[in-house]
Amino acid sequence: MKPSNRKAVYPILAISGGALILTMLLSLLLGGASLSPAEALGGLFGVGNGTASVIMQGIRLPRALGAILAGVGLSVAGVLLQSVTDNALASPNVIGVNSGAGFFVILLLAFFPAASPLLPLAAFVGAFLTTLVIIGTAGRFGASRATVILAGIALTSILNAAISLISLIDTDVLSAYSYFSVGGLSGLSFDRLPLPAILIVLSFVGALTLSRQLEALRLGDTVACALGIRVRPLRTVALICASASAAAAVSFAGLLGFVGLIVPHVARKLVGGYTRHVLIASATLGGTLVLLADLLGRTLLSPTEIPVGIIMALVGAPFFLFLLIRGNRHA
Amino acid sequence: MLEIKRLCVAVGHKTILSDLSMTLEPNALTVLIGKNGCGKSTLVSCIGGMRRHTGALLSDSQDLHSLSPRKRAQRIAILPQILQSPHMTVEELVRLGRTPHLTLGQRFGDKDTAAVESAIHATVLDSLRTQYLDILSGGERQKAYLAMILAQNAPLLVLDEPTTYMDVSVAHHFMALLRTLMEQQKKTVLAVMHDLNCALRFADRVAVMDAGHIAFHGTTAEVLATDIIERTFSVTRHEVDGRCFFEG
Numbered sequence A: 001m002k003p004s005n006r007k008a009v010y011p012i013l014a015i016s017g018g019a020l021i022l023t024m025l026l027s028l029l030l031g032g033a034s035l036s037p038a039e040a041l042g043g044l045f046g047v048g049n050g051t052a053s054v055i056m057q058g059i060r061l062p063r064a065l066g067a068i069l070a071g072v073g074l075s076v077a078g079v080l081l082q083s084v085t086d087n088a089l090a091s092p093n094v095i096g097v098n099s100g101a102g103f104f105v106i107l108l109l110a111f112f113p114a115a116s117p118l119l120p121l122a123a124f125v126g127a128f129l130t131t132l133v134i135i136g137t138a139g140r141f142g143a144s145r146a147t148v149i150l151a152g153i154a155l156t157s158i159l160n161a162a163i164s165l166i167s168l169i170d171t172d173v174l175s176a177y178s179y180f181s182v183g184g185l186s187g188l189s190f191d192r193l194p195l196p197a198i199l200i201v202l203s204f205v206g207a208l209t210l211s212r213q214l215e216a217l218r219l220g221d222t223v224a225c226a227l228g229i230r231v232r233p234l235r236t237v238a239l240i241c242a243s244a245s246a247a248a249a250v251s252f253a254g255l256l257g258f259v260g261l262i263v264p265h266v267a268r269k270l271v272g273g274y275t276r277h278v279l280i281a282s283a284t285l286g287g288t289l290v291l292l293a294d295l296l297g298r299t300l301l302s303p304t305e306i307p308v309g310i311i312m313a314l315v316g317a318p319f320f321l322f323l324l325i326r327g328n329r330h331a
Numbered sequence B: 001m002l003e004i005k006r007l008c009v010a011v012g013h014k015t016i017l018s019d020l021s022m023t024l025e026p027n028a029l030t031v032l033i034g035k036n037g038c039g040k041s042t043l044v045s046c047i048g049g050m051r052r053h054t055g056a057l058l059s060d061s062q063d064l065h066s067l068s069p070r071k072r073a074q075r076i077a078i079l080p081q082i083l084q085s086p087h088m089t090v091e092e093l094v095r096l097g098r099t100p101h102l103t104l105g106q107r108f109g110d111k112d113t114a115a116v117e118s119a120i121h122a123t124v125l126d127s128l129r130t131q132y133l134d135i136l137s138g139g140e141r142q143k144a145y146l147a148m149i150l151a152q153n154a155p156l157l158v159l160d161e162p163t164t165y166m167d168v169s170v171a172h173h174f175m176a177l178l179r180t181l182m183e184q185q186k187k188t189v190l191a192v193m194h195d196l197n198c199a200l201r202f203a204d205r206v207a208v209m210d211a212g213h214i215a216f217h218g219t220t221a222e223v224l225a226t227d228i229i230e231r232t233f234s235v236t237r238h239e240v241d242g243r244c245f246f247e248g
Helices: A004-029 A037-044 A050-085 A097-111 A113-140 A145-169 A173-182 A194-209 A211-217 A221-226 A231-253 A259-271 A275-299 A308-330 B040-047 B069-075 B090-096 B110-122 B138-151 B168-185 B196-202 B220-224 B228-233
Strands: B002-011 B014-023 B029-034 B054-059 B076-079 B156-160 B188-192 B205-210 B213-219 B236-240 B243-247
Touching: A004 A037, A004 A050, A004 A259, A004 A275, A037 A050, A050 A145, A050 A194, A050 A211, A050 A231, A050 A259, A050 A275, A097 A113, A097 A145, A097 A173, A097 A231, A113 A145, A113 A173, A113 A231, A145 A173, A194 A211, A194 A231, A194 A275, A211 A221, A211 A231, A211 A275, A211 B090, A221 A231, A221 B076, A259 A275, A259 A308, A275 A308, B002 B040, B014 B040, B014 B213, B029 B040, B029 B168, B029 B196, B040 B076, B040 B156, B040 B188, B069 B076, B076 B138, B090 B110, B090 B138, B110 B138, B110 B168, B138 B168, B168 B188, B168 B196, B196 B220, B196 B243, B205 B220, B205 B228, B213 B220, B213 B228, B220 B228, B228 B236, B228 B243
Parallel strands: B029 B188, B029 B205, B076 B156, B156 B188
Antiparallel strands: B002 B014, B002 B054, B205 B213, B236 B243
C-alpha cells in the first residue's frame, strides 16, 4: 500500500511526461526550415523528400534527443548532489564538472587546436576526472557533506583561474571556447550521443535504485547509519553517478548552467520531497526545459540562433524567481 | 540481550569510555543516567557501530562487529539525540524504519506495510500520518521517530535523551507510551536520560555512569537504597508519600 499523499503525485508525473512528449513533437515539427507535418514524419523515417530527411534525421532528431539527454543528465546530477550534500545550492558546478570540462577544453584548443574533434572527449574526461579528485580529496577527510562542497569550491576556483590565465595568454582560443562555455546544441550529430546516452541512462537507473537509501540520508547521517545504511559508500557512489551523468551531458552540450540547480527545486515544488518522485520529475522537467529552450533559441530570431544556455538563463531564472515568490506568499 | 564487555574509547589522549561493562536485562526498560560528558552518547554511538572502540558488544552472544550494518539494524534500533525535521510526512518517515529489512531495489511488501501500520497505530499517530515533520511539535515529532524505530521491528531499542525537547507532561506521556509498547511487544529498551525523576519513575533498572564507566547497575529499588545518585549528581533526595525525587 502506498502512502496516501503519494497518489496525488502520479497525475503530476504523468503530466510532466506528457509535456516532454509534446515538446519533443514541437521540437521536431518546428524550426528554421518550414516542413509540413507529413514532410516531417516522412523525413523522420527517410521516406519521400530528401531535404526533409536531412533536416529531420541529420539536424532536428539528434538535436532533440541531445536536448532531452542533457536535461535529464544535468537534472538527475543536481538531485543526487543536493541529496548527498543536503545543500539546496549544490549543482554540478559545485563538484567541478563545469570548471574541469572547461579547463580540459581550453587546454585542447590552446595547445592542440588540430585535435578539436576530440573536444567532447576532452570535456568528459576533464569533468569526470575533476569530480573524482574532489571526491577522493573529500574522502580523505571524512567525505562529509561540508568537505565535498568545500573541496569542490577550492578546486573549481583553481581551474577557473587557470582557464582565465590561458585565455589571457592565448586570446585566439576565446572565440572557440565561448560557444562551449555558454552551452548549446548546434551541429549536434547522432555519432556523439551513444556513449553519453548510456552513461546518463545508467546514472538515472542507479539513482532510482539508490532512492530509498538517499531518502534515509535526509534524516541525517546518524539516523541513516542506525537504519543500516553505509553512508560513506552511498555518498561516494551517488557522487560518481552525478559526475558521470553531468560530465556526459557537458561533453556534447557544453557548460549548460542553471539546469542542475533549478530543475530539482521546481520538481520538489510540484511533487514534494520524496527522492524517487523528485528524480523522475526532474528528469522529465529537465528534458522538457532544455528542449523548449533549444526550440526557442532556434525559432525566436530565426535564422539567427540563440544558444540554449542563454535562453535557459534569460527565461528559466526569472520563472524560478516567480515560483519562489509565489511559494513564499503562500507560506 | 546486549552484553557490553570492557568497552574503551579514547580520543587522542582523552579517555571517553574506560573499561565499561554492562549486561542489559531482556524485556526491561534500563535507564542510563550520568553527568554531562561522562560518555553516555559515546556508548550509544558504539552500540550503533558509529564509533571505533576496543572491547566487545555481544547481541545474543554474537559480536555486533561481525554483523553488516543492515543486520545490526535488524537487531538494534537507535534513536539519536538530535533529530532532523525534513519536509517528509509522518507516514514516509515510519516507512523508512523498514530500510534494514529491504535489499537494494527491493519493493515494499505486505509484511513491511503491516509493520508500518502497526507502528503508526501503536503510537496513536493515525490522525497525523499525512502531516509533515517540519510542522509538528517536538513531542509529536519524537513520537513519529518512535514509530519509525518500532516499524524497524528490532528486539532492542536504544534511545538517546528522547525527552530532551519535551515539557514535563509530554515527557511523562512519552515515557508511559514507551513502557507500554515495551511490555506489549516484548522489547528490551535502553534509554539515556537527564531527567532523574522521570527516569526513576519509569525505569525497571538504572545504570549510573561516571567518568566513562558504570558506577552502579541494578533495579530502581536497589539504586535508591544507596546514595550513588546523590554522590554522582550532587543532588538532594526528598521523599513525599513514599516516592523519591531529587533536587539540585
